[in-house]
Amino acid sequence: MKLLCVVGTRPNYMKAAPVIRALSGWPEVQAKLLHAGQHYDPAMSDLFFRDLALPKPDFNLGIGSGSHAEQTAGVLVGVERFLLQDRPDRVIVFGDVNSTLAAALAAAKLRIPVAHVEAGLRSGDRGMPEELNRLLTDHLSDLLFTHCEEADENLAREGVAAAGIHRVGNVMIDTLQASLALAERSDILERTTAPAGGYGLITLHRPENVDRPEVLGRLLEGLRRAAKRLPLFFPVHPRTQARLRTAGFPSEQDRITLLEPLGYLDFLKLMRHAALLLTDSGGVQEETTALRIPCLTLRENTERPITTRLGTNRIVGTDPDRIAAAADQALKTPPKGQIPPLWDGKAAERIAKILMKKQHVSLSAT
Numbered sequence: 333m334k335l336l337c338v339v340g341t342r343p344n345y346m347k348a349a350p351v352i353r354a355l356s357g358w359p360e361v362q363a364k365l366l367h368a369g370q371h372y373d374p375a376m377s378d379l380f381f382r383d384l385a386l387p388k389p390d391f392n393l394g395i396g397s398g399s400h401a402e403q404t405a406g407v408l409v410g411v412e413r414f415l416l417q418d419r420p421d422r423v424i425v426f427g428d429v430n431s432t433l434a435a436a437l438a439a440a441k442l443r444i445p446v447a448h449v450e451a452g453l454r455s456g457d458r459g460m461p462e463e464l465n466r467l468l469t470d471h472l473s474d475l476l477f478t479h480c481e482e483a484d485e486n487l488a489r490e491g492v493a494a495a496g497i498h499r500v501g502n503v504m505i506d507t508l509q510a511s512l513a514l515a516e517r518s519d520i521l522e523r524t525t526a527p528a529g530g531y532g533l534i535t536l537h538r539p540e541n542v543d544r545p546e547v548l549g550r551l552l553e554g555l556r557r558a559a560k561r562l563p564l565f566f567p568v569h570p571r572t573q574a575r576l577r578t579a580g581f582p583s584e585q586d587r588i589t590l591l592e593p594l595g596y597l598d599f600l601k602l603m604r605h606a607a608l609l610l611t612d613s614g615g616v617q618e619e620t621t622a623l624r625i626p627c628l629t630l631r632e633n634t635e636r637p638i639t640t641r642l643g644t645n646r647i648v649g650t651d652p653d654r655i656a657a658a659a660d661q662a663l664k665t666p667p668k669g670q671i672p673p674l675w676d677g678k679a680a681e682r683i684a685k686i687l688m689k690k691q692h693v694s695l696s697a698t
């Protein structure tokens with residue numbers, strides 16, 4: 333069986349790594365890896381291939397940055413070309429970025445079946461580019477791997493056939509569990525002088541937060557106020573870098589240290605020893621739930637409500653007073669949280685088994 337896994341951006345690597353590893357245990361599978369190159373800086377790409385021991389991609393489209401149409405169209409053309417030459421039996425896509433949707437569309441148009449890992453997530457906010465990518469990718473896929481009950485319900489509500497939906501658990505948590513011991517060996521606490529258990533960690537990159545100066549201004553004021561309670565460390569996503577410079581953030585009196593975007597192992601160690609996360613990342617909401625660390629989500633909604641229903645995540649929005657009050661509250665009485673069912677480090681193994689079964693069924697039908 334020839335499979336093609338497609339990645340394009342930072343969060344895709346953590347989702348693809350355990351699936352590629354699980355597939356390598358099946359001798360009858362030949363799995364190739366295509367990198368769309370939507371993220372390309374060493375700190376947004378190469379570093380993760382090293383940290384996660386991912387195989388070198390068989391091909392990199394080098395699509396780079398651009399408008400949504402430019403990125404999506406570029407990946408669509410590049411993936412189609414690759415598929416026509418390579419003719420895999422199935423394409424596997426991850427998450428909700430532009431590269432995910434474009435690869436799924438290229439494959440579906442060539443009638444190559446698509447499996448979507450992390451299917452069924454919905455924020456209900458169609459103003460987010462990722463929401464459109466999720467919806468369309470799910471409806472192009474015949475195998476939908478979900479990580480919670482809500483995702484199954486979302487898909488059922490949209491009329492997706494139950495036979496294609498498989499609740500397998502969370503591949504990002506597979507990677508987290510497999511990497512914890514290695515991450516402990518990182519010297520990031522020494523390098524940053526972050527006091528274990530006594531600091532907060534920030535990530536921000538959503539366009540609706542960082543590309544709108546009035547929203548960014550409110551967020552930065554909230555972070556400044558939270559920093560009065562504890563020092564904050566902030567590895568800055570490339571989208572956000574210039575915006576912070578323009579905003580003159582942080583000032584010298586703020587106890588906020590900016591860092592370059594970190595590799596996975598450094599970031600995991602910094603996250604694990606933090607007292608609090610302040611973020612608009614999707615993946616970080618899940619990882620903090622798995623680590624049982626308080627997380628304040630600086631958005632008005634989430635496509636991952638299970639992290640608030642069971643986990644340690646709280647939706648706080650962008651108002652400075654709410655951010656400061658929520659940080660106070662989370663530090664005084666940290667939420668205990670539960671780890672959602674099937675977030676147990678074995679999701680990718682379940683995915684590999686289902687892929688093999690599906691393939692055998694379709695072979696016996698021909």
Ligand code: UD1
Nearest residue numbers: 341342343370371372373376397398429430461462570571
């Ligand atoms: C993308 C995804 C988002 C995901 C995020 C993960 C879409 C629509 N968005 O957002 O869902 O949460 O990745 O991090 O697919 N840049 C660099 N170097 C890089 C990559 C990007 O400098 O290696 C800069 C460029 O100025 C670029 C900007 O970051 O224009 C945004 O990159 P892009 O891939 O368009 O979107 P992200 O904000 O990274």
Ligand code: UDP
Nearest residue numbers: 342343346567593594595596599613614615
């Ligand atoms: N991450 C990382 N280094 C950083 C910031 C985040 O390795 O400096 C990891 C984080 O642990 C998670 C993933 O990147 O696994 C989340 O990616 P991101 O926030 O870029 O995207 P999203 O999840 O919001 O789509």
